[in-house]
Amino acid sequence: MNQTIRNPRFITPLFLTFGIIYRAILIYFNPQPYIADQTRYHDIAIGILRNGIFADSTRPYGYAMIVAIWYKLFGVGNFLAWKLIQVVLDALIALFVYWTAKDVFGKKLPAVIAFILYSCSPFVAAYAGVLLTEVSAVFCMALFLLLWQRFFQTKKILYLISGAFFMGYLPEMRPAYFFFMVGLFVVALFLLRKMGIKWHQWILVVVAFILPFSYAIAGNYLFFHRISPLAVDGGFSRQLVASEALEGRVPHPILRAGIFPEPIGQMEWDLRFPYNAEYRTNLAKVALKKGIDIAMKDPWHFLRVRLNKAWYVWEKHFLFVYSEEPRIVEVAVYTVNTLLLVFAVAGIIVFCTKPLQPHQRIFLLTCIALLLYTSAAHTISIAEERYSLPVYPILFIFAGYAIASLKDRIKRSINHE
Numbered sequence: 001m002n003q004t005i006r007n008p009r010f011i012t013p014l015f016l017t018f019g020i021i022y023r024a025i026l027i028y029f030n031p032q033p034y035i036a037d038q039t040r041y042h043d044i045a046i047g048i049l050r051n052g053i054f055a056d057s058t059r060p061y062g063y064a065m066i067v068a069i070w071y072k073l074f075g076v077g078n079f080l081a082w083k084l085i086q087v088v089l090d091a092l093i094a095l096f097v098y099w100t101a102k103d104v105f106g107k108k109l110p111a112v113i114a115f116i117l118y119s120c121s122p123f124v125a126a127y128a129g130v131l132l133t134e135v136s137a138v139f140c141m142a143l144f145l146l147l148w149q150r151f152f153q154t155k156k157i158l159y160l161i162s163g164a165f166f167m168g169y170l171p172e173m174r175p176a177y178f179f180f181m182v183g184l185f186v187v188a189l190f191l192l193r194k195m196g197i198k199w200h201q202w203i204l205v206v207v208a209f210i211l212p213f214s215y216a217i218a219g220n221y222l223f224f225h226r227i228s229p230l231a232v233d234g235g236f237s238r239q240l241v242a243s244e245a246l247e248g249r250v251p252h253p254i255l256r257a258g259i260f261p262e263p264i265g266q267m268e269w270d271l272r273f274p275y276n277a278e279y280r281t282n283l284a285k286v287a288l289k290k291g292i293d294i295a296m297k298d299p300w301h302f303l304r305v306r307l308n309k310a311w312y313v314w315e316k317h318f319l320f321v322y323s324e325e326p327r328i329v330e331v332a333v334y335t336v337n338t339l340l341l342v343f344a345v346a347g348i349i350v351f352c353t354k355p356l357q358p359h360q361r362i363f364l365l366t367c368i369a370l371l372l373y374t375s376a377a378h379t380i381s382i383a384e385e386r387y388s389l390p391v392y393p394i395l396f397i398f399a400g401y402a403i404a405s406l407k408d409r410i411k412r413s414i415n416h417e
Helices: 003-008 008-028 037-051 062-074 077-104 108-120 134-154 157-171 174-193 200-224 238-245 260-272 277-297 297-314 327-352 359-378 386-417
Strands: none
Touching: 003 238, 008 108, 037 200, 062 077, 062 134, 062 157, 077 134, 077 359, 077 386, 108 386, 134 157, 134 359, 134 386, 157 174, 157 200, 157 386, 174 200, 174 359, 200 277, 238 297, 238 359, 277 297, 297 359, 327 359, 327 386, 359 386
16 A cells, blocks of 8 residues: 555646645635736736737736736636636646656655645645736746756756756746846856757757847837846835835735835836836936935844845745635644745755765755745845745755655664664
8 A cells, every 4th residue: 555655656646636626626715806916917918919029117028928828828818717727837836846856866755745745735826816926936946946957867958958948937927036047057057068068059058048038138128228138127126125114024915005105105106107218217226225225224233134034035824815814724824834844944954964966966056045045035125925935846845855754764763673
């Protein structure tokens, strides 16, 4: 029986089916209103369908492009279609987690545990019913991690070419990861130099990475006469000032009315309109100067707040972004998330103590860097809880390893007695 349960031919279809049904039920019984950021992504998607090349001044095109494809295939405003697609995408992430864990650890048990944990997880699943970036961003990250790992394990260049594309596309959904992915791409090129990769393969890798940015550059130049690989109005200055106005944990989205000072709300409103480039640049400069002035008044206080935010981004107090939940659900969500973090850190520590092959070491260092970068990047933001979700596949991979290691240790202890 134990061997049957570990058999991927048994466990994979069973929990993949369960994952789809579970996510469909989760969002069916917790419908979310179609409001706020969802309408922005819808508008950008319509702009892409109408214009071909399109750009919004404050949001990159990445997720809206995906929505535009869904609209093209299934009809504009087909809520059922995109919700079901996101249900399936999130369920498939569990497969990526399984394949990645199996490749990295060389064992089925940690991979099966990680697969089951993600299949049963509500953290990303709760976003399948809203037109937001979460599911697609996590899907993109999980697929990138799988391709990245398989390239260094097999040395097959197709994995890196595909992985490079997703390295470039992820920042078009989550701009916070732009600098990390650019830096990691440079590291990849450095490592390629030692592998004897042919020149035309180098070119394909570089083109694959640049390709997602080329659409943004074309759209920004066409609509705003500016060259930028992301949105022309970067969010750094706005996030900085907003994070200083909200030093503690960010409240649930439906409880945020009036928590930000008027200049922040006015800035967000102003940036919705196609003002000239000089106006938009000055707006960002004013906000940046204000943020720096606040920080310089009390640098130590500023630093303490940043360190707190490095932790806040990992907390989870709720599942559904546009509806409140009972207190008991909030406590359960926070507890389960904390346990996941503890097991993930334990798994990383245990894995670090093992003799590792080169591909395992590269994957481990990449994951550690991603986790640390996620904390650091969101110290200069309001540190919303959902901002850390793109790297949650890493947590499930190493939590699975920790639980499998604990099970093996208990078994050895019992046999020793």
